[in-house]
Amino acid sequence: xxxxxxxxxFSMDIYRDEYNExxxxxxxxxxxxxxxxxxxxxxxQKSGMAMYQGLxxxxxxxxxxxxxxxxxxxxxxxxxxxYRHMQSIRSNKKRTLRNxxxxxxxxxxxxxxxxxxxxxxxDYNPSESHVTRKMRFSGLIKNLSDCSIYSHCMGPCFNxxxxxxxxxxxxxxxxxKTKECVILGTHEGSRRRNCLSxxxxxxxxxxxxxxxxxxxxxxxxxxxxxxxxxxxxxxxFPLNDTAFGYYNNSTGECKSAVKGDFVSYEMSxxxxxEGLFNYFGRDRxxxxxxxxxxxWVLEDSSKKLNSMDDIGMCSILKKKPNCV
Numbered sequence: 001x002x003x004x005x006x007x008x009x010f011s012m013d014i015y016r017d018e019y020n021e022x023x024x025x026x027x028x029x030x031x032x033x034x035x036x037x038x039x040x041x042x043x044x045q046k047s048g049m050a051m052y053q054g055l056x057x058x059x060x061x062x063x064x065x066x067x068x069x070x071x072x073x074x075x076x077x078x079x080x081x082x083y084r085h086m087q088s089i090r091s092n093k094k095r096t097l098r099n100x101x102x103x104x105x106x107x108x109x110x111x112x113x114x115x116x117x118x119x120x121x122x123d124y125n126p127s128e129s130h131v132t133r134k135m136r137f138s139g140l141i142k143n144l145s146d147c148s149i150y151s152h153c154m155g156p157c158f159n160x161x162x163x164x165x166x167x168x169x170x171x172x173x174x175x176x177k178t179k180e181c182v183i184l185g186t187h188e189g190s191r192r193r194n195c196l197s198x199x200x201x202x203x204x205x206x207x208x209x210x211x212x213x214x215x216x217x218x219x220x221x222x223x224x225x226x227x228x229x230x231x232x233x234x235x236x237f238p239l240n241d242t243a244f245g246y247y248n249n250s251t252g253e254c255k256s257a258v259k260g261d262f263v264s265y266e267m268s269x270x271x272x273x274e275g276l277f278n279y280f281g282r283d284r285x286x287x288x289x290x291x292x293x294x295x296w297v298l299e300d301s302s303k304k305l306n307s308m309d310d311i312g313m314c315s316i317l318k319k320k321p322n323c324v
Contacts, residue, residue, distance in 0.1 A: 003229055004221040004229060005219060007211045010210060059083055060083065065160060075156065082140065083153065148221050158170070158185075166187065172222075267311070269309070
């Protein structure tokens, strides 16, 4: 869509209610192991996603490719914003994919320890604090909008390199704190699911959207993010002291949603936010899952919110409010 989803990341294990950030880490795909004969990447069994290490010396890949892209017109701004900076990045040879259903990610900016082969080389330690390492031309991506544009512009090159149009217009996740941009090599709507077993054999891993407090720095966005998303899209942070409701055409008033049709639960603010994302109702007509809106009210209205663990009433609204 044209708006980002703040805090949305992915879990590789549907059976555990834990935030799994391993999908952003390097996984063993043979490139570093073959070149250096060292096991310094995270095994694919631990993450379910492989990080594509190939970067392009030229994007577009050659003059003929450039002419083809220019004919499409939608990439006109890419020549000035992205392509003119892509003239001196080292290139890796095109490699055959081991499994076409494997989920991929490309680091547009930065990466986890090991991704750039910084010295000294190290073994993966799941308890260590992963530090973002900047890649060449890191100035291309300063914010979420740049990350979305980067994915859009790199689409024709990924398409040609892999001979697969599915690698165009890929979604991204962006870290507000580290400014790390990761292009996800799979469209959420067409991903393969394999959540039947905790120990899936092979690479067709479970890949499910999840929202946890520990993923608060990561918004998920398409490669068609609208430029004015900060003004026209739902905000990153909740709206305090604001009551959502439903507009009454007869009276011209906005009726509070809390006084209407809803279901309430006593829980922490953190649990309310996570629950709203993971809770869904099924539309009987379309049979599609739909995420709901909600309102959280601090238990003691005379106090202010001090922690995400503060207790209050979480109201799950049965339909989307249309006024404030």
